[in-house]
Amino acid sequence: MNVLILGANGELGPHVVxxxxxxxxxxxSDINELETRHEYLKVDASDIDQVIAAADGMDVIINLSVLRKDRRLAFDVNARGCYNMMVAAVEHGIDRVINTGPFYVVAGPTYERFDHMIGPDVPHQPGTYLYALTKSLGQEICRVFTDSHDIHVLDLLFYMFLDAETHTVESGSPIANIGHDLVPYxxxxxxxxxxxxxxxxxxxxSLPSRSEVFFVFPDLPHQKFSNEKTRRILGWEPKDKLDQFWKKAKS
Ligand SMILES: NC(=O)c1ccc[n+]([C@@H]2O[C@H](COP(=O)([O-])OP(=O)(O)OC[C@H]3O[C@@H](n4cnc5c(N)ncnc54)[C@H](O)[C@@H]3O)[C@@H](O)[C@H]2O)c1
Structure with a gap:
């Protein structure tokens, strides 16, 4: 398939590539320059004309773009960027869009006190944190488009990433060694x-609807969240078992 990736120059982009x-x-594509042997276009996701032009000839759009803190830019990238992506999909007859975000787009603060098998189809409660709220708006914009157009949106939601070889989590975060707690996602x-x-x-x-949300993480002992839908519908089978990082340190 011909796949356009928006925001390809971030942390997740190279792994997806x-x-x-x-x-x-x-x-x-990305708003920043990117060294790659693949085709590259400089694209600002908040600019509708650029996004429409970038999607020409594509079968799928993957959206990895995100802006977390700046108030105006967060709305421009996370919410308006989704609108632009969906308009581009309509314009070019693209029927598959893969959107991304953090898990709290769905399961925000009001779910914090629940601790068992939270799935991606719970009523969305992102809370008022700018990152989650603007990503949630973006997801809702995508969903609304699927009501009116024959486009399928698959939302892949993440939280903490771990390098399975070096045992480091996200850039700048402490090293997760065996014996330390791990985020239950x-x-x-x-x-x-x-x-x-x-x-x-x-x-x-085979998808239940044209707008489906998936939690992406392997089986973890705490079972605060559930990945059952992701395994069942996408056939996703995680290879890296992270149970070893879960155990509490002995004091
Ligand atoms: N990294 C994490 O810890 C984490 C956790 C949960 C969810 N996610 C989600 O995963 C996806 C990818 O995140 P990431 O970690 O790669 O993010 P990142 O911040 O590392 O990268 C985001 C990319 O978006 C680009 N971008 C910013 N503004 C843009 C614009 N106007 N137009 C085009 N591109 C623009 C940036 O240049 C950057 O390359 C996002 O949807 C994010 O919400 C990430």
Whole structure:
């Protein structure tokens, strides 16, 4: 498939590229310059004309773009960017869009006190945190488009990423060694990236609706969240078992 990636130059982008290259033709885009052997376009996701032009000839759009703190830019990228992406999908007859965000787009603060098997189809309660709220608005914009257009949106939600070899979590965060707690929604970069391959492979007709949300993390002992839907519908099978990082340190 011909796949446009928005925001390809972030933390997740290179992992997704590695998982998809060789199987799909990739057109990478970002507001920042990017060194790559794939086709690259400089695209501001908040600029509708640029997004429409970038989507020309594509079969799928993957949206990895995100802006977390600046009030205006967060709305421009996270919410308006989704509107632009969906307009571009309509314009070019693209029927598959893969959107991304943090898990609290759905399961925000009001779910914090619940601690068992929270799935991605709970009523959305992102709270008022700018990042979650603007990403949630973006997701809702995508969903509304699927009401009126024959476009399928698969929302892949993440939280903490872990390098399965070096045992480090996110840049700048402390090293997670065996014996320390792990966030109950952690996934290796490689497994996270593999979910995009599954979202590209899945038959659109097999999806329950044109707008589906998936939690992406492996089985973890705490079972605060559930990945059952992601395994069942996308056929996603995480390779990196993270149980070893879960155990409490002995004092
Ligand atoms: N990294 C994490 O810890 C984490 C956790 C949960 C969810 N996610 C989600 O995963 C996805 C990818 O996140 P990431 O970690 O790669 O983010 P990142 O911040 O590392 O990268 C985001 C990318 O978006 C680009 N961008 C910013 N403004 C843009 C614009 N106007 N137009 C085009 N591109 C623009 C940036 O240049 C950057 O390359 C996002 O949807 C994010 O919400 C990430």
């Amino acid at each position: 590695r998982a998809l290259e060789g199987r799909h033709r990739l057109r990478l 952690t996934v290796s970069w490689g497994d996270a990236a593999d979910a995009f391959g599954c979202a590209l492979d899945v038959e659109l007709d």
